[in-house]
Amino acid sequence: MRIGELSRRTGVPVPTIKYYVREGLLPPGELTSPNQASYDETHERRLRLVRALLDVGGMRVAEIANVLAAIDDPARPLHKVLGAAADPLGTAHDEHEDTEAASAHAVVADLVSRRGWQVHESNPAAADLSKALAALGRLGHSAFVEVLDTYADAAEQVARADLAYVARCVAVEDMVESVVIGTVLGEAVFSALRRLAHVDASARMYGTDGSKEHETS
Amino acid sequence: MRIGELSRRTGVPVPTIKYYVREGLLPPGELTSPNQASYDETHERRLRLVRALLDVGGMRVAEIANVLAAIDDPARPLHKVLGAAADPLGTAHDEHEDTEAASAHAVVADLVSRRGWQVHESNPAAADLSKALAALGRLGHSAFVEVLDTYADAAEQVARADLAYVARCVAVEDMVESVVIGTVLGEAVFSALRRLAHVDASARMYGTDGSKEHETS
């Protein structure tokens, strides 16, 4: 298959494919001549993965390059790469510690130890959690920590389901890739489900019409 | 308070505050002279909210302007605005229906009716869910639908907790704003918790070190 057919099959424009190859998102095709290369189904699949991570997962090109490098090189620490991926909160660690940030850190540490989570505290997800809780605190919503355990229950439930799915349905050689897909696309799935559940719960509590204007007017 | 103090209190540079005012994220200060204006705590709070939605929630400036307009104008349909907010999947509805998209739609419709969710099918969250499931299908993960109910259970749990929190802790006049905060920042909180739970579950299943390299090597 040449690049044109790859483009036709996936709907990705040819120059974009070339761009992805340049950025390391896609391995180059195998050269059959100095200016002809052939691509196969692995390229097609990888390309679809890239588009899914971009369009659905909201990841950036550089992050995707990182994650794909980890997929292709089993020696790379996937969890760190994944930790930094797909989050709007940059890894930029601000040194300025205010009150809210400090108490948010304490809340996170408490939560992790109370749950017995085997998570190193340097995990970027913990930092993201602190950041979110600190922002909530600054907005006068420190009481949000009261629902944290409910959130954590749900998160554990989801995480167990994810692992069971991967263990059950996936060949070992595809496992790393599947973890990436599950982590990134699973987040999009859950996010949508949560918004649907919000609408439903809100309809049950305040009204009966799921498409109504909001009810506080 | 003048703009300089607002800037000092929130850490947001003065030109950025002016930019936010231009973009409608922040109401202009009350003019006391042709070129002097005064800001109060409502501006400060609003500014913090804007930064939280930007930095933690990952929303875009235009989306935030939308959502804030809905907060300030109770006649606006908040759920639609919120539906479009904070998701990487644009509202751009592609007309091209392939196999995966069709079956994803069917799965979503089935899920909604099976759960008895009172959600109009035009809800953007439903479209996002379809898109994510279609992408999963295209990557050979149609079997992911098997965990959908577990996801939906968790989502309902979270949604109930959110509503209870808002009903319990928030004055009526702040309710709309709190819903926005809970929806957007709550997503960031859950996302971080999910990643932490993944690491923990993975450590329990395959190893004991939460900071280890991934175990498939």
Add this chain to the structure above:
DNA sequence: GGATAGCGGATAGCGCTACTATCTACTTCA
């Protein structure tokens, strides 16, 4: 009252990201 700092308002520019357009020399295939 004069110096200095800050202000509102406006316009222009910057750095980044994800492409997109164009060009050249070459290959494939009808």
Add this chain to the structure above:
DNA sequence: TGAAGTAGATAGTAGCGCTATCCGCTATCC
């Protein structure tokens, strides 16, 4: 043989979230 396609390279684009600069004015301190 000739139109279409290709690899690889370089340059340009659109949008986003700021950021820099300038102007004429004002508040404040001594």
